Structures are given as structure tokens and as C-alpha cells.
Amino acid sequence: MDKITPWFVDICNFIVASKFPPEASRIYKEKIESDAKYYIWDDDPYLWRLYNDQVICRCILNPEIQSVLHLFHSTSRGGHYGSTRTTWKVLDCGFYWPTIIRDAHQLVSTHKQCQRVGMAISRRHEMLAIDYLITRPKAGKP
Numbered sequence: 001m002d003k004i005t006p007w008f009v010d011i012c013n014f015i016v017a018s019k020f021p022p023e024a025s026r027i028y029k030e031k032i033e034s035d036a037k038y039y040i041w042d043d044d045p046y047l048w049r050l051y052n053d054q055v056i057c058r059c060i061l062n063p064e065i066q067s068v069l070h071l072f073h074s075t076s077r078g079g080h081y082g083s084t085r086t087t088w089k090v091l092d093c094g095f096y097w098p099t100i101i102r103d104a105h106q107l108v109s110t111h112k113q114c115q116r117v118g119m120a121i122s123r124r125h126e127m128l129a130i131d132y133l134i135t136r137p138k139a140g141k142p
Contacts, residue, residue, distance in 0.1 A: 015041045049096045057096035083108040
């Protein structure tokens with residue numbers, strides 16, 4: 001059975017032991033050091049992302065990403081909203097991974113049911129029309 005390396009393994013190694021990957025470039029080391037200030041490793045099996053407004057989100061492992069996106073888009077909790085709303089729902093429930101926006105967009109754009117239905121209009125007068133008023137100049141003497 002293959003073990004999948006989490007996307008945050010380099011950040012965890014830096015937080016816990018101040019170690020970088022041996023093959024890491026100077027720029028990558030600077031990026032890890034800069035990113036590490038936004039993460040918390042608490043003897044839990046989870047890494048937490050801390051935002052500037054003190055909101056904490058749990059970092060999700062790669063195999064869990066598709067099931068979390070599916071939960072917040074396709075199930076009764078989801079509502080088949082677009083990628084932006086799906087992303088916000090995931091973040092509001094306290095989950096994070098760095099490619100969340102791209103992954104949500106890819107899921108929504110390839111979801112067969114959403115592509116078949118198109119944009120749903122759920123309220124009266126939701127589709128607006130524009131009326132043009134044209135005043136015609138009068139012919140004759142001014």
C-alpha cells in the first residue's frame with residue numbers, strides 16, 4: 001500500500017524541527033519559512049491554518065479533498081452552488097488546503113448534473129430584462 005505524502009509535510013517539519021527538505025532551493029526554503037507563521041502544529045494529528053482574523057481551519061489531507069468538496073457541493077447540505085459559494089462553505093466549516101479554489105472550480109465545471117441543468121432561476125423576477133425608452137425627435141419646425 002502506497003503512503004501519500006501530505007501537502008503540508010515540509011511546513012510541519014519546519015515548525016517542529018526547523019528542518020528543510022535536503023533538495024530544497026533557497027527560494028523554496030524562504031517560502032516555507034514565510035508560510036509557517038500561518039500554521040499551528042499542536043501534538044494532534046492535524047495541522048491548523050491561522051488567518052489574520054484569528055479564524056483557525058484544519059488542513060485537509062489529499063485523499064480527503066474530493067469527499068469534502070462533494071459534501072459541500074453535491075449532497076443535500078451542498079445545494080449545487082457554484083465554485084465560489086462551494087469554496088466559502090468549505091472554509092466556513094473550518095477546512096483548508098492550498099488549492100481549494102482551483103479544486104472547487106474543477107469539481108463544479110465537471111459535475112454532470114450542474115452542467116446539464118445550467119443556471120437555475122428560483123425566484124420570480126430573478127431574470128431581469130432591460131427596457132429601452134426611445135424618444136424620437138419630432139419632425140417639423142422647432
